[in-house]
Amino acid sequence: MNNHLFKNISLISKLRRLGCVKSGSSHTTTLLQKSLQLYREAYSGHPQEVWVLSILTLINRMGTMVVPFLAVYLTTVKGFSLEQAGYLMACFGLGSLAGSYIGGKLSDSIGAKKVMTWSLLISGFFLISIQWADSFAHFATLIFLTALFGDAFRPSFMAYLGSFVSKDQTARTMALIRLAINLGMTAAPMIGGFLATGYGYKWLFWIDGLTCSLASLYFMYASRNWQSKQSVPQREGEKKESQISESLPPYRNQAYMLFLLSTFLMGFCFIQWFHTVPVFLKTNWGFDERIIGIMMGFNCITISLIEMPIVHVLEQKSMVRIAILLGLVCFALCFVPFLFSGAIWLCFVAILLFTFGEIFFLPFNNAIPFNVSNEDNRGSYMSWYWMTWSLTAILGPFIGLNFSGKFGFTAFWILAIIMTGISIAMNLFWRGKMS
Numbered sequence: 001m002n003n004h005l006f007k008n009i010s011l012i013s014k015l016r017r018l019g020c021v022k023s024g025s026s027h028t029t030t031l032l033q034k035s036l037q038l039y040r041e042a043y044s045g046h047p048q049e050v051w052v053l054s055i056l057t058l059i060n061r062m063g064t065m066v067v068p069f070l071a072v073y074l075t076t077v078k079g080f081s082l083e084q085a086g087y088l089m090a091c092f093g094l095g096s097l098a099g100s101y102i103g104g105k106l107s108d109s110i111g112a113k114k115v116m117t118w119s120l121l122i123s124g125f126f127l128i129s130i131q132w133a134d135s136f137a138h139f140a141t142l143i144f145l146t147a148l149f150g151d152a153f154r155p156s157f158m159a160y161l162g163s164f165v166s167k168d169q170t171a172r173t174m175a176l177i178r179l180a181i182n183l184g185m186t187a188a189p190m191i192g193g194f195l196a197t198g199y200g201y202k203w204l205f206w207i208d209g210l211t212c213s214l215a216s217l218y219f220m221y222a223s224r225n226w227q228s229k230q231s232v233p234q235r236e237g238e239k240k241e242s243q244i245s246e247s248l249p250p251y252r253n254q255a256y257m258l259f260l261l262s263t264f265l266m267g268f269c270f271i272q273w274f275h276t277v278p279v280f281l282k283t284n285w286g287f288d289e290r291i292i293g294i295m296m297g298f299n300c301i302t303i304s305l306i307e308m309p310i311v312h313v314l315e316q317k318s319m320v321r322i323a324i325l326l327g328l329v330c331f332a333l334c335f336v337p338f339l340f341s342g343a344i345w346l347c348f349v350a351i352l353l354f355t356f357g358e359i360f361f362l363p364f365n366n367a368i369p370f371n372v373s374n375e376d377n378r379g380s381y382m383s384w385y386w387m388t389w390s391l392t393a394i395l396g397p398f399i400g401l402n403f404s405g406k407f408g409f410t411a412f413w414i415l416a417i418i419m420t421g422i423s424i425a426m427n428l429f430w431r432g433k434m435s
Helices: 002-018 024-043 048-061 067-077 082-109 112-132 136-151 153-162 167-198 202-222 236-247 254-274 276-283 289-316 320-333 344-371 378-407 409-434
Strands: none
Touching: 048 153, 048 167, 048 202, 067 082, 067 167, 067 254, 067 276, 067 289, 082 112, 082 136, 082 153, 082 378, 112 136, 112 153, 112 202, 136 153, 136 378, 153 167, 153 344, 153 378, 167 202, 167 289, 167 344, 254 276, 254 320, 254 344, 254 378, 254 409, 276 289, 276 378, 276 409, 289 320, 289 344, 320 344, 320 409, 344 378, 378 409
């Protein structure tokens, strides 16, 4: 029996040397090599300007500590009711709406670079100032001004970014920017949660404001030799798209308006994770800022690790529509755990579903305004896109917190699931119009 066993082992060894049988370690090595190759492909080929803008985003987001905890701060530290907090967060949305419109218009007139620089610098000042607000009116004013200058940055940033990116790489570029966002926010909410509970909320305002100013200074230095506007060579298909968008302003582009409507419905539910969900977790399920921060950090770490290669593969295999629909389904399902009794594991099931919703949906959704605009009107198209998100920032917390205060959180989670379902239907509809 032993001789028979030794003969079999000898035969397997010979077959391996001849390449007929592969060892487990060989399979593992091949898989690792393919994974590394996929990561290299996903991260390669980006222009230097895109990398600088990614670092700018990283610096800015490393200090993002105020917004994830602002509703909690207003209700638990300052003593405002859910309804009052909803009104104050609506002021943030109003400022965001105005800033998105102004930022996009100014980008097309005076240049995106100037808008980016000054919006970061001024918004940092107002972020620091919020900590000294002592009345409802004072909070409303400072929150509005913070959002006004802070969100003027977004359409100008996207318009400027579009000057260096060809349209067949927009989703991958957006994934890289989102990677910078999530790397910056991996530690920020967690650190912010521990700072808030251990040392007080004032540190959150200081850190957030100073990182905005630091990002502005970095951008001024890094882009000092850049030209104000550059053109990326267009393929024939891209030229045709640009000619269509050149003749249609965004508000007259029917397919684009339908796209914005479907984005709003999804964004309304998405924004709840930064306002209504943290309040729910603390007041109804009894979890403090540390748990909320860890959840947000888990979201950012997961996105940082896997979003870029996933988006790269989906874009290569032309699976964009499937990815967007799958992302919307994940967004709908992420509210289902909140219909049950509070438990840590349910928190992480919810955040995991929310995270994959982001991965499959947002990079491709963010890329659409690039693909239906051209260099001359990109600021306007970006302005309308970010105004849509700003509208979710107005109505999302206002309706979410007020509805939850009057009818309960369970009823609101059901409403969010229904609205996401409508967004799925709208997404299919506008894509039919676009084609």
